[in-house]
Amino acid sequence: MTDRLQKLVARPGEGGPPLLMCAVVAGDPHVEATVEYLSTLADAGADMLELIVPFSDPTYHGAVIQRACERALREEVTWNHVRQIGEGFRQRNDDTALLASSYYNRILSLGHEPVADLLSEAGFDGTMVTDLPWNEATPLREALHKHDLSFVPFVAPTTPRERLEMMDAESDSFFVWTGHAGGEVTLSRRDFEASMAEFRSVSDRPILSSMKISSGEEAAEVVEVTDGVLVGSAIVWLVEGRGADVGDRLGALAGELREHLDAPPKDQT
Amino acid sequence: MTDRLQKLVARPGEGGPPLLMCAVVAGDPHVEATVEYLSTLADAGADMLELIVPFSDPTYHGAVIQRACERALREEVTWNHVRQIGEGFRQRNDDTALLASSYYNRILSLGHEPVADLLSEAGFDGTMVTDLPWNEATPLREALHKHDLSFVPFVAPTTPRERLEMMDAESDSFFVWTGHAGGEVTLSRRDFEASMAEFRSVSDRPILSSMKISSGEEAAEVVEVTDGVLVGSAIVWLVEGRGADVGDRLGALAGELREHLDAPPKDQT
Amino acid sequence: MSEASETTVGEYGRFGGRYVAEAIWHPLEMVATAFEEALSDDSFVQEHKEALARRVGRPTPLTPLDSLSDNIGGGRLLLKREDLCHGGSYSANLAVAYALLAKRMGREWLVGETSTGDFGVALASIGASMDLGVRLFVGRADLEAESLNMRRIDELGGVIETVDTSKRGAKAACAEAMRYWATHSSSSLYCPSQLASPDPYPRLIQRFLSSIGTETRSQTDERGIDPEYVVAPIGSGAFGVGLLGEFIGSESTQVVGVQAGGDGQGKKHSASLTYGKPGVFQGTYSFVLQDQNGQILSPSTIAAGLRTPTVGPQHARWAQTGDAHYVTATNQESVAAVRRLARSEGIVVSLEAAHAVAYGLKLLPTLGPDQHVVVGISGSGVHELERLAKLEAEGSSE
Amino acid sequence: MSEASETTVGEYGRFGGRYVAEAIWHPLEMVATAFEEALSDDSFVQEHKEALARRVGRPTPLTPLDSLSDNIGGGRLLLKREDLCHGGSYSANLAVAYALLAKRMGREWLVGETSTGDFGVALASIGASMDLGVRLFVGRADLEAESLNMRRIDELGGVIETVDTSKRGAKAACAEAMRYWATHSSSSLYCPSQLASPDPYPRLIQRFLSSIGTETRSQTDERGIDPEYVVAPIGSGAFGVGLLGEFIGSESTQVVGVQAGGDGQGKKHSASLTYGKPGVFQGTYSFVLQDQNGQILSPSTIAAGLRTPTVGPQHARWAQTGDAHYVTATNQESVAAVRRLARSEGIVVSLEAAHAVAYGLKLLPTLGPDQHVVVGISGSGVHELERLAKLEAEGSSE
Numbered sequence A, B: 001m002t003d004r005l006q007k008l009v010a011r012p013g014e015g016g017p018p019l020l021m022c023a024v025v026a027g028d029p030h031v032e033a034t035v036e037y038l039s040t041l042a043d044a045g046a047d048m049l050e051l052i053v054p055f056s057d058p059t060y061h062g063a064v065i066q067r068a069c070e071r072a073l074r075e076e077v078t079w080n081h082v083r084q085i086g087e088g089f090r091q092r093n094d095d096t097a098l099l100a101s102s103y104y105n106r107i108l109s110l111g112h113e114p115v116a117d118l119l120s121e122a123g124f125d126g127t128m129v130t131d132l133p134w135n136e137a138t139p140l141r142e143a144l145h146k147h148d149l150s151f152v153p154f155v156a157p158t159t160p161r162e163r164l165e166m167m168d169a170e171s172d173s174f175f176v177w178t179g180h181a182g183g184e185v186t187l188s189r190r191d192f193e194a195s196m197a198e199f200r201s202v203s204d205r206p207i208l209s210s211m212k213i214s215s216g217e218e219a220a221e222v223v224e225v226t227d228g229v230l231v232g233s234a235i236v237w238l239v240e241g242r243g244a245d246v247g248d249r250l251g252a253l254a255g256e257l258r259e260h261l262d263a264p265p266k267d268q269t
Numbered sequence C, D: 001m002s003e004a005s006e007t008t009v010g011e012y013g014r015f016g017g018r019y020v021a022e023a024i025w026h027p028l029e030m031v032a033t034a035f036e037e038a039l040s041d042d043s044f045v046q047e048h049k050e051a052l053a054r055r056v057g058r059p060t061p062l063t064p065l066d067s068l069s070d071n072i073g074g075g076r077l078l079l080k081r082e083d084l085c086h087g088g089s090y091s092a093n094l095a096v097a098y099a100l101l102a103k104r105m106g107r108e109w110l111v112g113e114t115s116t117g118d119f120g121v122a123l124a125s126i127g128a129s130m131d132l133g134v135r136l137f138v139g140r141a142d143l144e145a146e147s148l149n150m151r152r153i154d155e156l157g158g159v160i161e162t163v164d165t166s167k168r169g170a171k172a173a174c175a176e177a178m179r180y181w182a183t184h185s186s187s188s189l190y191c192p193s194q195l196a197s198p199d200p201y202p203r204l205i206q207r208f209l210s211s212i213g214t215e216t217r218s219q220t221d222e223r224g225i226d227p228e229y230v231v232a233p234i235g236s237g238a239f240g241v242g243l244l245g246e247f248i249g250s251e252s253t254q255v256v257g258v259q260a261g262g263d264g265q266g267k268k269h270s271a272s273l274t275y276g277k278p279g280v281f282q283g284t285y286s287f288v289l290q291d292q293n294g295q296i297l298s299p300s301t302i303a304a305g306l307r308t309p310t311v312g313p314q315h316a317r318w319a320q321t322g323d324a325h326y327v328t329a330t331n332q333e334s335v336a337a338v339r340r341l342a343r344s345e346g347i348v349v350s351l352e353a354a355h356a357v358a359y360g361l362k363l364l365p366t367l368g369p370d371q372h373v374v375v376g377i378s379g380s381g382v383h384e385l386e387r388l389a390k391l392e393a394e395g396s397s398e
């Protein structure tokens, strides 16, 4: 783990405010804009940023991110562009964690070691790979760990306890809960809370919830039982609108999310 | 055999002129016209007349007679109409042979005996049944013979010698040679002559040829090796034209045929 | 109605015979002779058996319909699946036999008629594989309605001769094919699909399709079943004679043929055994749809393959002796049976076969769980789907 | 190209694995467990065997093409006829197995994708007969191009979910089906038609389709033949693994997979084993058509069923070890093969199968009269005829 990520990951355990992670698609609509958007989101209060490296077939993502990937693909986003974006962002920001996410074939096309080298050099803190489950990730994880980079595991409603235990034992940073897989969120509030309780009984690591959150209120509700949120579609959807004021609107959404996350929990004061 | 038919059938053997048989479809275009046409043809020189009793599915006939049957069917030609036609014709003519032809199912629908009774009473001399081969004809033949009516057998290019012998032994009047079965005449002149020679070696009975003859010249050529002709389509085709002068045109064709048949054979004088 | 006709060849009681133009008598006699000789030639019989296995795909399954039987309650339904033959219908069985016979006789062409196209496809297929030309007579209405099959025939190199008739069904094409054969009998073998044909075809067809029945018998034996009913769709009755023949005379099995009841009003139908009278048509003495003048009436049914005004002489005979009984199913019942079978068993059968299924479905509730109904599926319904969709769109069933 | 991936489950050398979203890992694990248990349960194995006989119509024939072989000269060609399975393609074999497994697991729905519609028809058929719902994901382009099969699915009560994509082939539908399953895994069984799927599907598909190969083996044995070549069309490779698996490692038989060479220019094709590189797609590590950035490239071929950018991991493995070799046939060669086979043998095969036939036809002249080529026919070409006619009209072959 990088020091930067370590500090953030420790925060919930120390009673600090919930974590806010925001996602953008690299190269949507072009590489320079992406650096701009990442900075804006960080400035408005995002603790962590997910840079989605577009893949031709984003099987598990929803329609909004699928469309964004299609837009970005017209730009032919290469690993060099990813390096540029990381370096560009790090010129402006040194505290906010930056994670590259993609599908495994994009990693394989460059190779585990070169990807780890590149991410490390460009100031990333780790990766998430949508179609690389923990069991299959050993080669990539080993390459990343040489550079103190993290491989962030996903948890799903279907993840059984043994897998949670395995991932908790082998992982180093935090978890991302995906309550859906591109489709609608199908879990009831009760099931969601039960899942989080089960996770809690296994692991002390923070868990961020990714479940199509699109407003501060929704975020505040979710962090009653998790340690933070990952907001993807709602951010990317603002980019889709384009226009000159995308930056302002991104800042406004991130600010709203931050504000609600920092407010004391409704029920427990 | 009726006396009338007997006289005609004997004629070729006695060195008389070839036989001319003309066919019309009963009820085409209506029953009264049919009587008219038969009389006209007889007056112009036909020795025998075939009254085709229309059947819904004249499988083995050519397009001209098929269309004529369709026209006649609109008139619903019943056996009673056949009786009327026979009686009407006999009021005007007592020498010309009259044969009813049809498909077997029309005979069966009334019954063998009733058909024989009716034909006899109405002045017919016999029948031809297109889809009733000699082997299957015993019940009908027996019914006809009670009234001295004839059942005229067909001979085809495919008829083997044994069948000729059988039919010659069992039949009483004459034969009709069909060089086709609704389609084009496929036999070459040489094959035709060979067939007739074979027939001659088996039977002394007269044979009339039905092979889409449409002019006096064709008729004259054919009777070089047969004892006469049966002209069907060419007659019926004239009726198809309709108009007021059908009778005149029928008479003209029959007259032309008669004239050429009576002229001395080209080669042998 | 008239007195009985005394046939001299191919008799089934008073039915059958060879009522054809003189030009065809001897060609038919040659086919009859070749057929008899072939049957007594072990190598031909063996060749035929092998061709059925390798070309047609025999044996075809006997599929128990457990889900449907459970849902309806009562007896158990099983299907004899000729829809799984090469080409999707039982026709391949007959086509293979014709081709082998033609080869044996030194004929270069197979000549036949086709209305649904099934038989045409079967003939064209086997013709292609045995270097035999195939000439098929098809009514214009059938040609247009069955474009998929007609395209298939063309792809297989078959020659299609259009017969100008606006009525669907084999009648006109049959006449034209026979007429053609009359003048080409030395180079070609006439291959009727209709059991209602002049001798020797009824006996030839029965023999060459008999494996459908004998195979069913051994499959039921294997499962320890003695069927209460064996049911077949009957148009001209070729498939029916193949399946039912084996069970005729059985003490324990009732033999049922189902004809097309059309609109169910007794007016527009193809039910010669119910509404017809004995007569001669298509070269054989059998039950015929006809008026009081002996004119042939137009058959009507949603199932083109059943659209024939007459029926093979064996069925006329069995109807008379009571060895089999003949019933009808309507257009509506048959469409419903296609749907029902598709939805509950995943098997899409032809509308022809659906007539038998419809009757089988009616039998089930009258039976107990140890009683079995075997229904013969003459062909697959893939090519019917377009029609069904259209009917649905029109909101009618004829 | 990257270093090898070390898979932990479902390995075929360095290929295979289970590369899926976390949400699907455990559902797949449950399928894997159920599959293993089912295999060691004799009653399941027996039930499966019986279903293959009664529902699918196994055994399918091995048809010797004497006429075609005589004409070409050289070796002898035989076809393994999966076009005679229920529904007209080998898919029925797999669909039956999925349905039995789903029942065993207490699942109520079968979820899958279909591009040519063949697999969809098979799944809908068997689903109907076993009271299982069937939900099929189909790309819009495929839906329009394969209207006959789609209508059939509808008739069978299958639910079609349109996936909005203008490209033909299983890719988009596959993703959507898996995504749907991720949130419905407790009530439904995911039933991929593609061998290029996450573990346990490659091994499950190989096992459940193995009867194609073992049956072929016993049929060649019966005829006293030891084939020189066994040839199968390879899209994702499910049919291929079923047929070829039995012959892998044989000393005397060469095993050949034929992929779609498309235009023959090496640009528009679906030949992942010839032009692809190792990578992860559709949940498995195998050969993938991709650019240097790891983006998946669109496959192209006239045969929708072969239009996939990747291939099952077994084939990647066999290509690497040399146990099988993989070649291509072009669009043109395949269309010509359909025609040739139809005209000379009366068998209309799918364009997919035609790729293997095209290669088989090239092999024949290089062989002697005692040498045999067995070509696997994955499905019938009835539904191709409309397309062929259109191509002909356009005077082109793509």
Ligand SMILES: Cc1ncc(COP(=O)(O)O)c(C=O)c1O
Residues within 6 Å of the ligand: A023, A050, A060, A061, A062, A065, A101, A128, A130, A178, A180, A181, A182, A210, A211, A212, A213, A230, A231, A232, A233, A234
């Ligand atoms: C890695 C990753 N990032 C982002 C997202 C999208 O997040 P959201 O829930 O906001 O749509 C997903 C969705 O599954 C994901 O897997």
Ligand SMILES: Cc1ncc(COP(=O)(O)O)c(C=O)c1O
Residues within 6 Å of the ligand: B023, B050, B060, B061, B062, B065, B101, B128, B130, B178, B180, B181, B182, B210, B211, B212, B213, B230, B231, B232, B233, B234
């Ligand atoms: C009994 C009968 N009458 C008439 C005809 C027609 O005669 P034509 O040769 O003039 O067409 C035929 C033709 O086969 C026939 O069989």
